[in-house]
Amino acid sequence: MHVPGDASSMSFASHGTSRKRTQVAIVGAGPAGLMLSHLLALAGIESVVFESRSRAEVEATLRAGVLEQTTVDLLVETGVGERMLRQGSIHQGIEIRFDGRGHRIALSELTGGRAITLYAQHEVIRDLVAARLGAGGEILFDVGDLTVHEFDASRPFVRYRVEDRIETLACDYIAGCDGFHGACRRSVPDAARTEYEHVHPFGWFGILVEAPPYARELIYARHERGFSLVSTRSPDVQRLYLQCDPGDDVDNWPDARIWSELDTRLRTRADERLHRGRIFQKGIVQMRSFVVEPMRFGSLFLAGDAAHIVPPTGAKGLNLAVADVKVLADALIERYTSGSEDDLEHYSDVALARVWAAQQFSWWMTAMLHRFDDHDPWQQRMQRAELQRVADSRALQTALAESYVGRPLGNIDSGVARRAILVRQPADGAGSEARPA
Numbered sequence: 001m002h003v004p005g006d007a008s009s010m011s012f013a014s015h016g017t018s019r020k021r022t023q024v025a026i027v028g029a030g031p032a033g034l035m036l037s038h039l040l041a042l043a044g045i046e047s048v049v050f051e052s053r054s055r056a057e058v059e060a061t062l063r064a065g066v067l068e069q070t071t072v073d074l075l076v077e078t079g080v081g082e083r084m085l086r087q088g089s090i091h092q093g094i095e096i097r098f099d100g101r102g103h104r105i106a107l108s109e110l111t112g113g114r115a116i117t118l119y120a121q122h123e124v125i126r127d128l129v130a131a132r133l134g135a136g137g138e139i140l141f142d143v144g145d146l147t148v149h150e151f152d153a154s155r156p157f158v159r160y161r162v163e164d165r166i167e168t169l170a171c172d173y174i175a176g177c178d179g180f181h182g183a184c185r186r187s188v189p190d191a192a193r194t195e196y197e198h199v200h201p202f203g204w205f206g207i208l209v210e211a212p213p214y215a216r217e218l219i220y221a222r223h224e225r226g227f228s229l230v231s232t233r234s235p236d237v238q239r240l241y242l243q244c245d246p247g248d249d250v251d252n253w254p255d256a257r258i259w260s261e262l263d264t265r266l267r268t269r270a271d272e273r274l275h276r277g278r279i280f281q282k283g284i285v286q287m288r289s290f291v292v293e294p295m296r297f298g299s300l301f302l303a304g305d306a307a308h309i310v311p312p313t314g315a316k317g318l319n320l321a322v323a324d325v326k327v328l329a330d331a332l333i334e335r336y337t338s339g340s341e342d343d344l345e346h347y348s349d350v351a352l353a354r355v356w357a358a359q360q361f362s363w364w365m366t367a368m369l370h371r372f373d374d375h376d377p378w379q380q381r382m383q384r385a386e387l388q389r390v391a392d393s394r395a396l397q398t399a400l401a402e403s404y405v406g407r408p409l410g411n412i413d414s415g416v417a418r419r420a421i422l423v424r425q426p427a428d429g430a431g432s433e434a435r436p437a
Contacts, residue, residue, distance in 0.1 A: 021170035022048045022138075024332065025158045026177055027146060027184050029058050029139055031121060032304030032321035033177035034128035035074075039329035041137055042078060045336055048169060049132070049139040050146055050160060052178075058141070059129065062208065062281065063121040064231060064239055066218075066315035068406025069114040071322045075124070080131045088119035089232055094404065096369075096390065097221040100268050103391040104217075110394075110401040118218075118232055121318050148174050148187050151300035172299065175328065177321075179305040180290065188297045200287035200311060202226070202370060203246030207258060211238050211277030220313075222387060223265040226371040227313075230266065238277070243370055246286040255279050287311045287366070289359055294348035301328055301347060308355045313369060314362030315404065323409050324351050354407070361403040 024040060026033045029051035037047045051058060067075075067088070075081035092108035092115045108115050132139055146160040157170045176184025185193070212235065219230040226243030233239050242261055244253075263273050290309040295302045304321030327350050331343035368386050375383070390396045 020168075022046045023171065023336070024048075024173050024175060025148075025156075025169055025171040026050065026175045027148065027158070028176070028178035028182060028304070028306070029053075029125075029129070029141070030177060030179065030304060030321070031124055031128070031318050032306075032325050033175065034125060034132060034139075035322055036175055036177065036303065036325035036329055037132055037137060037139075038078060038080065038128055039325065040332060041132070041135060043329070043333045043336070045332060047138070047175075048171075049137070050143045050158065051139065051141050052143055052146065053141065055129065055139075055141045059122055059126050061122055061125075063318075064233075064312065064315075065119050065121040065124060065318060066231075067117040067119055067124075068315075068319040068404075069111075069116070070406040070409045071319050072117050074322060074326060074409075075127075080127045083123070083127055084117065084119045087123070087234075088117040089234075091116050091118060091217045093217050095215070095217055095219045096387065097219055097266070097268070098223070098384065098387045102219070102268060105390075105397050105401055105404075107401045107405050110398045111405050114405040116315070116405055120233055124318070146183055148176070148184055148300060151187075152298040154299075156299045173332065174300045175325075176300055176302045176306045177304050177325070180309055182306050184300060185292060185302055185306050188300070192297060194293045196289075196291045196293070198289045200289070200366065200370075201246075201373065202243050202287055203248070204229075204241045204285045204287065204312070205244040205248070205250075205253060205258075206239065206241045206281075206283050206285065207279050208233065208281035209238050209240065209277040209279050210236060211275060212236065214238055214240075214274060219266065220365070220369055221266050222369045222371075222383075224371065225261070225265055227369045228262060228265040244284060246284065248284060250282045250284060253282065258282075285312075289363065291352070291355055291359060293352060295324075295351050296344070296348045301344075303328055303351075307351075308359070310358055310362040311366045312362075313365040314358065316358040316362055319406055320355060320358050323354055326409055327351050354409075357403075357407075365400075 023045050024047040026037055026047050026049045029049050033049050037049050040047050072081065075084055093104050093106045095102045095104050129139065140162065144161040146158060148158055150156050151174055155170065156174050157168055158174065159166065159168050176182065178184050213232045214230050221228045229241040231239040240262060242265060258279065259274060259276060288309055289311060292302065292307050295307045303324035308320060310316045310320065328347055331347050334343045335341055368383060390400060
């Protein structure tokens with residue numbers, strides 16, 4: 001096939017090779033791009049991953065990681081789950097708290113033994129980067145001015161700057177895994193895509209604190225002053241959030257105010273008080289929901305945050321990204337092994353069905369647990385009534401649990417991963433904290 005553009009060679013961070021074409025060009029070294037490259041490599045399909053940031057920046061970006069059972073299964077089955085199984089924290093339930101009382105949702109009991117694993121996103125990225133580079137995979141970091149071209153024709157290519165050179169790489173397909181602000185989606189003409197967006201009228205104020213776990217399982221709390229969430233990052237670092245004005249400033253939140261607000265929203269007893277630790281990170285995140293349709297444009301396929309954003313209440317962001325690329329990898333493997341493009345033709349429809357289901361679940365959790373300043377007293381009572389129905393109904397708890405732990409995807413053998421998890425479960429089945437290696 002003809003190689004458009006500049007034919008000069010390029011240097012790869014992985015092992016210094018150079019080439020002029022590849023089978024799949026992957027833009028973005030986040031969970032979606034790296035997992036796609038990993039899955040394709042296992043099937044003998046070549047790819048090159050492009051990333052605008054340095055490797056150190058990619059691996060140091062701190063983001064929460066609540067892994068669905070399906071995501072855990074896929075990491076284990078494809079050989080990149082060993083460290084996660086050692087260091088991740090298995091949770092077999094979550095707590096919904098309102099009116100000063102907690103109500104446990106027994107995830108594993110309600111879903112036939114499925115669970116979630118808390119393992120930070122940057123740790124997943126480190127594992128995938130190590131696996132790709134260890135296998136001779138090609139990841140090019142510190143790439144600038146990347147653009148994608150001719151994906152609506154038969155000769156797609158990627159053009160980019162590395163150091164002071166402009167390079168071009170031809171390919172069969174392009175995977176846009178470069179996030180909400182990336183170049184790939186913006187390269188599609190406005191008339192060819194439909195975007196659905198909803199900006200929520202609140203943000204999350206998040207902190208990382210040096211402290212032992214505050215609870216054995218995640219706590220989602222609804223209070224008249226707003227939502228709060230208790231999560232864990234490791235045995236020594238905890239992640240806590242509270243609902244805030246998205247236009248607020250971190251400087252308005254000294255440590256004393258943060259602790260006071262969290263105590264108020266999470267308290268189940270008059271004398272209850274969170275133990276204090278050193279807060280070493282603060283940040284405010286605007287809540288938004290976003291979907292672009294379709295997720296395929298010729299030979300360009302979007303995945304992960306490039307195609308959709310969900311509010312973090314449902315813990316779906318990373319998991320949707322992994323689900324996208326599992327579907328895409330299977331379709332590409334079918335294309336290269338049998339020559340059939342049928343699965344590629346259906347990629348967008350298959351992925352979007354899961355995306356919209358996740359959007360609905362995330363919105364349900366968000367609407368049920370957050371304070372809305374424009375709600376009148378009747379709407380506030382309806383919100384509380386819905387929480388009480390969940391607390392009282394095994395059927396509603398089952399629906400919540402099934403969505404939270406994630407629906408099975410494809411032909412992943414979840415038995416292997418669940419057997420690995422079972423050996424670490426406590427006798428009472430109420431969740432555990434894994435020990436670091």
